Amino acid sequence: MIRVVPSVSRRWPVVLAGCGWLLALLISLPAFAQKAPPKTADVYVDAAGVLRWQGSKQEVALFGVNYTTPFAHSYRAHRRLGITPEQGIDQDVYHLSRLGIDAFRVHVWDVEITDTLGNVLENEHLRLLDYLLQRLKQRGIKTVLTPIAYWGNGYPEPDTAQTGFSAIYPKGQAYNNPRAIRAQENYLRQFLNHRNQYTGLLNREDPDIIAYEVCNEPHYRQPEAEVSEFVQRMVAAMRATGYKKPIFYNLAESPAVANAILSSPVQGFTFQWYPSALVNGHTLRGNLLPLVEKYPIPYAQDPRFVSKPRLVYEFESADILQPVMYPLMARSFRAAGMQWATQFAYDPLALAYANTEYQTHYLNLAYTPAKAISLLIAGQVFRQVKRNQQFAAYPQDSTFGNFRVSYRNGLSELNTPEEFYYTSTTTTAPRKPAALRRVAGTGSSPVVQYQGTGAYFLDQLAPSIWRLEVMPDAIQVRDPFAKTSLRQTVTRIAWNTQPLRLTLPGLGADFTVRGLNEGNAFQTQASNSTVVLRPGVYVVAARGKSTTAYTAQTQLGALKLGEFVAPAATPGPVQVMHAAPAQLPAGQPAVLRATIAGAEPADSVLLIAQHFYGQTRTIPMRRPTLTTAEATVPAELLYPGLLRYWVAVKYNQQTTTFPGGFAGSPRDWDYAPQDRWETPIVPAGAPLPLFQAAHDQQRVEAGGVNGSGWTDYVTTSTGHLALRLLQAPTPASPPAFFDPTAPVAFLRAYFGDRLAARASEAGNFRELVLRARRGGAAGPVRLVLTTRDAAAYATEVEVGADMQEIRMPLAAFRPAQQVLLPRPYPSFLPMNSPSNAGPALPLAQAEILQILLSPAAASGSTERPFLDIESVELR
The missing domain is CATH 2.60.40.10 (Immunoglobulins)
Structure with a gap:
């Protein structure tokens, strides 16, 4: 299934090939416009709590991914598909480097590399982790490891045979069970003293492993004293090995005991961000950018927090394919003072056709090209935006610094004198075309016109000479966020031969093209600035320019010119x-x-x-x-x-x-x-359905809000199907950041496509009609309409005990805050987004309906408060 050309060597020699001063200059150029992390420098935390590189004393700002091939389902699936994990790692690390990644994090599946006493097992999984770390090191990618995951190794399958202590001590016991604590101390000491069989370095002394996070998403409860003692013992066990670099700890997962973490001897804190929740079961649509506008931290004024650095160990815009979320997430992280952010999780190339590893996440250069380019752009946002830099509230089209994010155009864009990156077809002109050194994108632009759906990259090798890399077409054939299987393809790959037009200063209209990757002997001369070619790697040069100095082995930053990794064409019928x-x-x-x-x-x-x-x-x-x-x-x-x-x-x-x-x-x-x-x-004037419970289950989001409610589908007395929003029992001890005034349950329905089909009639609709009933002394009901520019308009509605039609004039919808749904995680993130609405609802721009069930007032009823919704339509 996978075509890899050429294979990656374990050493990275510089190949001069007698190219003179020009090639020497070429080799010195980085593959991407970023200040590369030092190759050997360790990090330290300065007196102000900032993570810096030793020697240069520059601030650390690293951006990348989590990636899991050595472990769990990813490991088993590679074996099942007949692909060695080493081959898979080589493929994926090349693509990560191609995307400008300089940060890698993973929670190590301790359950697969330890016994119940915490002894490290020198087995296949540990060897593959060593192999992966070596490959990342060769590409200049830095690592943060989380040695303790507490996870089983099954998801999405059942757990397999597991040998480690996490198989018998679940998260809720791992920090206060004496045997579990001793096993973890033993394991941490041995893991840090493990010698990587490929690099020859101990894990604790490897300069490319810049920090450790002790454990992944721990679940703690009161009393805090148990948590404090556990953290102190874990830190002491790590320090006893002679390890001197920073130790980080999760501050977002168990807010009830945050004080214990803040007062602990760790050097920094870690956070995660899932702004659109997880496992919605289908692709989310509509403008979701308000979900990632900011990342306010409740501990931001605590002196114990301010004096320590902070990392984002995992983030993702789950169930979203739009290539606009990552750049704004990266901006929000920098505004919150983050110095590291790693997406969870990059899909291995071998599995991405089916998206089985984590169905709610989907990111791969070959299979989600536009989203991958948005990650490349987000990395540049993270490195270019200053730590703690603040920004105005999200506008219609967000433009900041060298970046633009446009929901309307499905576009993220980076435009500097030297770099021009874009995720979709754009009419933006490069800032200084003659100064361009790197171009990457999908779709077309003023410098590249291309009808294919794969990503492409242009790197200048010398004046009027470029390296061109073209990925094959990716074609989505199923919703990748629905239930997945290795037996079911969600994205097909096609190696189409297509025209590509280049308009680059100095290249001319009759430039030459020569294939570079293994097996690619293609040569041609452009006509009218256009060539017709297949996916691959090429040297493109102005006519008369010699390119013989550039071979497949010539080094370009962390890459070799001839490297090319792409999946084979997906077999199967039309x-x-x-x-x-x-x-x-x-x-x-x-x-x-x-x-x-x-x-x-x-x-x-x-x-x-x-x-x-x-x-x-x-x-x-x-x-x-x-x-x-x-x-x-x-x-x-x-x-x-x-x-x-x-x-x-x-x-x-x-x-x-x-x-x-x-x-x-x-x-x-x-x-x-x-x-x-x-x-x-x-006919004109017919009602337009915005939600029908009988038909729309797979295209809406519905659920409780922060544990205060849930949803179900029920039939009414007439036999019609209705969505039921229910209020949960009041908790005896409300969780941290619980808002008793927030909605208890919600419906979110995208209808932008339905309204677009009848756009000529949008000005004729006068009312919204809700067919619903309310029971169990349920609280107030609020309807919200949101536009594609994320402007919200709301009205309260009285719903009776019997199923009935309730008619609300559209004029009754007034500007309001938007409730951020689905609810983000962690739970301390904002419930609402400030209003940016004009005085009147512009119905033609509306695309999202929210129905919110507010909490009920105390009553003597034993019936659970509920709201049943059969339908909503415009008339």
């Missing part, structure tokens, strides 16, 4: 992906679009549209790119009723019809399959 619109307006032509995987350029793609049992039309579909198709259904076919339609892909004399992928055409007399797409065609 697939067509499409979601039918909820409605189409009558009397107006409608454009229907589909994504296509596996179709050749010469294949015909046809839309077969039928007005129920009325007339049928066969409409050739346009192919804007090799992976997309679109067609316009004429207005005469769209009179009120039901549109039924299919997409047929025709090659030679063979036709395959979708949905279903059946042989033949729906126009054949004997075409028997009943699969089809259907869409109601509605």
Whole structure:
């Protein structure tokens, strides 16, 4: 499945190849515009609590990922797929380096490398961790290790045979059970004194392991004295080995005992951020940028906190593919004073086709190219924004320093004189085209026009000479955040041959192109600044420029010019992906679009549209790119009723019809399959559904808020399905940061696509109609409409005990704060985002509906307070 060219060597010699002063200058240039961390310097904490490099005394600012191939499901899955973990590590570390990563963190699965007494086992998992650390070192990537994970090794599978102390001492006992404490002391001493069999260094003396976090997300409760003693003993065990660098401890996971951690002898504190919760089961849509606008820390004024550095050990915009979240997260981290941030978790290339490791996370250069480029940009945000630098509240399109983040355009962008990075097609012009040294992106820009979906990179080697790396197309064929399986592909890879146009100063319109990666003998000359090529690595030069000095082995920063790692093309038949619109307006032509995987350029793609049992039309579909198709259904076919339609892909004399992928055409007399797409065609003035409990379970988010409620689906007395929001019992001891005035449960429904289909009528809707009932003395109900610029408008609504329609004029929606849903983690993060709304609701821009159930007043009822919601629509 995986193509790797060439294999990565264990040594990284500089290859001069007789290139003279020009190549010597080339070799001295970094692969990315960042101040590279010192190769051998350790870190220290200064008197002001800032983490700095010894020698230079510069502040540490490192950004990267977690990555888990030596352990657990990732290790087993590589073996199951016939890929050695070493091969997988080599592939992925190259891509991490390509993305400018300079930080790596992982919680070590102690359960796989210890016995019950905490003795370190010199086994395969430990050897692979050694191997990974060596590979990271060779790329200049620094490490923070968390030796104790407390996790089983199964997820998402059942746990396998485990030998370690965490298999018998769960988190809740690990810190106050004497045997567990002794096992952890023993393990920490041995782990820090473990000698890496590839580097020859003890873990405690390796300069590239810059710090340790003692344990992963501990679960503590009162009394604090037990926690204090445990932390002191863990620190003492580590210091007893002679280890002198910083020791960090989690301050976010157990806020009830935060005082014990703040007063402990650790040198710094760690945090995490999951702003959109976890495991929503589907891709989240809508403008979620307010969720990552800021990261306020409740201990920010405590002297014990201010005097110590802080790290983000894990972060992720879970269940979100939009390539806009990471840069604002990185900015918020810097505003909060963070000096390290590592995403959880980068998907191994071998598994990313299925996203099985953690279904709620999805990040891989080959399979999520735009999101990966956004991580590259976020790393530059983290390094360029000053620690504790503050920013204004999130605007419509956030622009700061050299960066721009635009939800409307699905775009993150970095634009400096030397660098130009973008996650989607952009019309932004490079700041100084003649000064450009590095370009990376997906889509097109004023310097690169490309129809493929894979990422590409341009690195200047010398004036008018560039290294070009083009990744294959990634085509999403299933929701990657739904339930996953190694037997199910969520993203396909296609090695398409496509035109690529370069407009770079000094390159000219007839530049030469020469393949560099293994097996790539391609050579050509551009015409009108355009070449047609396959994925790979190339030397691109102005005509007449000699490129013989540049070989596959020539070093460029942490990379070699000929290195190229990409998955093989996904085998399988043609697939067509499409979601039918909820409605189409009558009397107006409608454009229907589909994504296509596996179709050749010469294949015909046809839309077969039928007005129920009325007339049928066969409409050739346009192919804007090799992976997309679109067609316009004429207005005469769209009179009120039901549109039924299919997409047929025709090659030679063979036709395959979708949905279903059946042989033949729906126009054949004997075409028997009943699969089809259907869409109601509605007259002007028809209601527009924003939420229907009977149909929308897989496209909405619903749940309790910070443990105060939960949700269910129930049937009403008429047999209709309703979403039920419920209030949880009042806790005897409320958790830290519990807000008794906050909503107890919520519904969040994205309807932007539905409103867009009837955009011409947006100004005609006058009211929102809620069909609902309330019981058990439930609290007030609040409705919120949020625009694509994250401006919120809200109104209170009275809901009775019987299922009924409640009509609210849209004029009743007034500017309001937006409740940040799904709820972020940690729980101390803000509940609301300040209002940036104008005086009147701009309905045409609305895209999110929130329904909030407020806490009930005390009552004598034994029935649990609830709100049942059947539907919400615009009329």
